[in-house]
Amino acid sequence: MALLPHWVFPELDASALGAARARQDTLTKPRGSLGVLEDLAVALAGIQGGAPASRPAAAVLFAADHPVARHGVSAYPPEVTAAMVANFVRGGAAASVLCRNLGVDLRVVDVGVAHPYERVDGGDGARLRRDPVADDPIGDLRIEDALSEVVYERALRAGAAEIDALDSDTRVVLLGDMGIGNTTAAAAMTALLLGLAPEDVVGAGTGVSGDALSRKIEVVRDATRRAQEVSGVLRTDPHRVVQAVGGKEIAALVGAMARAIELRMAVLVDGFIVSTAALALVRMCAEARSGMLFAHRSAERGHAHVLAALDARPLLDLGMRLGEASAALAALPLLDAACALHAGMATFASASVPDRARPGTR
Numbered sequence: 001m002a003l004l005p006h007w008v009f010p011e012l013d014a015s016a017l018g019a020a021r022a023r024q025d026t027l028t029k030p031r032g033s034l035g036v037l038e039d040l041a042v043a044l045a046g047i048q049g050g051a052p053a054s055r056p057a058a059a060v061l062f063a064a065d066h067p068v069a070r071h072g073v074s075a076y077p078p079e080v081t082a083a084m085v086a087n088f089v090r091g092g093a094a095a096s097v098l099c100r101n102l103g104v105d106l107r108v109v110d111v112g113v114a115h116p117y118e119r120v121d122g123g124d125g126a127r128l129r130r131d132p133v134a135d136d137p138i139g140d141l142r143i144e145d146a147l148s149e150v151v152y153e154r155a156l157r158a159g160a161a162e163i164d165a166l167d168s169d170t171r172v173v174l175l176g177d178m179g180i181g182n183t184t185a186a187a188a189m190t191a192l193l194l195g196l197a198p199e200d201v202v203g204a205g206t207g208v209s210g211d212a213l214s215r216k217i218e219v220v221r222d223a224t225r226r227a228q229e230v231s232g233v234l235r236t237d238p239h240r241v242v243q244a245v246g247g248k249e250i251a252a253l254v255g256a257m258a259r260a261i262e263l264r265m266a267v268l269v270d271g272f273i274v275s276t277a278a279l280a281l282v283r284m285c286a287e288a289r290s291g292m293l294f295a296h297r298s299a300e301r302g303h304a305h306v307l308a309a310l311d312a313r314p315l316l317d318l319g320m321r322l323g324e325a326s327a328a329l330a331a332l333p334l335l336d337a338a339c340a341l342h343a344g345m346a347t348f349a350s351a352s353v354p355d356r357a358r359p360g361t362r
């Protein structure tokens with residue numbers, strides 16, 4: 001693949017990290033007593049290369065359809081993808097409400113929505129852009145590669161372009177997906193990347209069970225066999241994995257994540273779909289891992305495997321299984337709290353609080 005972008009990921013900023021850790025230890029609390037909120041502030045400092053900040057934050061959703069949905073792998077029809085795009089713009093989706101509630105800009109990029117959607121102007125929801133890659137062909141991953149090399153590369157760039165269009169002072173990027181059928185694509189990617197059996201990574205998605213769940217497992221089995229035996233995809237080639245069994249929004253997520261990390265914007269990873277894109281990116285380039293924070297443990301079956309492979313400790317475990325960056329948005333207030341505490345607490349010196357534990361205690 002000659003056209004692939006060449007990413008250069010920054011290392012964590014050791015001096016910002018050290019300064020943040022040192023400041024945490026001067027604040028008026030027993031050392032370590034704010035637990036993960038301390039770790040979050042320190043991690044953000046290292047990623048961003050300065051004082052930790054949770055704002056400005058931007059939510060970016062990539063939407064696309066999956067021909068594999070024709071096999072009955074989703075509890076909902078493919079038309080939902082287009083209808084939800086309109087819903088994001090009108091302001092009625094979960095992601096729209098959470099963004100409004102948090103004062104976060106929501107951007108939706110159509111990278112391959114197959115059905116027409118109502119063009120809504122003046123809604124108080126998302127800004128919508130249809131990327132030219134949306135008109136490129138996509139295959140049914142059960143029987144052929146989902147993306148050609150060229151389409152894959154264009155989808156990666158569509159993702160990166162959306163990050164380049166954000167205000168350059170954006171400090172945290174919340175990424176999300178919308179695409180009926182995409183838990184099938186993500187499960188196939190996970191099976192290939194981690195060498196797992198389809199039944200270990202296929203979950204209910206929007207709510208399939210019984211025969212439909214068995215069918216979904218068989219579709220993933222067919223897809224992974226085909227990718228390996230016909231397309232010659234190796235688990236050691238994550239680009240080919242995304243191309244063969246991923247989708248346009250998943251490729252765009254990889255490109256967006258990579259660009260955000262290059263720009264030292266912290267990436268708050270959502271659920272199963274976004275985490276699978278994260279896993280692919282880390283397998284492409286291990287240095288990308290340090291730019292990521294993980295919002296939650298999705299109820300979707302395969303997510304636990306992806307999180308474990310990424311050595312990720314997610315912030316929340318709320319039984320959520322929606323996508324749309326909804327869990328990343330639910331976790332953003334924790335980043336807000338971590339940064340507010342880091343910046344706003346008094347130090348032992350400034351508040352004249354004795355800063356030593358009693359001898360013989362910790």
Ligand SMILES: Cc1cc2ncn([C@H]3O[C@H](COP(=O)(O)O)[C@@H](O)[C@H]3O)c2cc1C
Binds near residue numbers: 182183205207
């Ligand atoms: C109304 C509605 C809103 C959604 N928002 C996110 N998803 C989520 O569900 C889909 C993946 O599940 P599956 O693979 O089972 O189709 C994706 O669109 C994902 O973003 C939704 C699904 C529905 C039905």
Ligand SMILES: O=C(O)c1cccnc1
Binds near residue numbers: 205
């Ligand atoms: O965790 C996710 O990202 C998810 C789970 C189910 C359906 N859509 C997305």
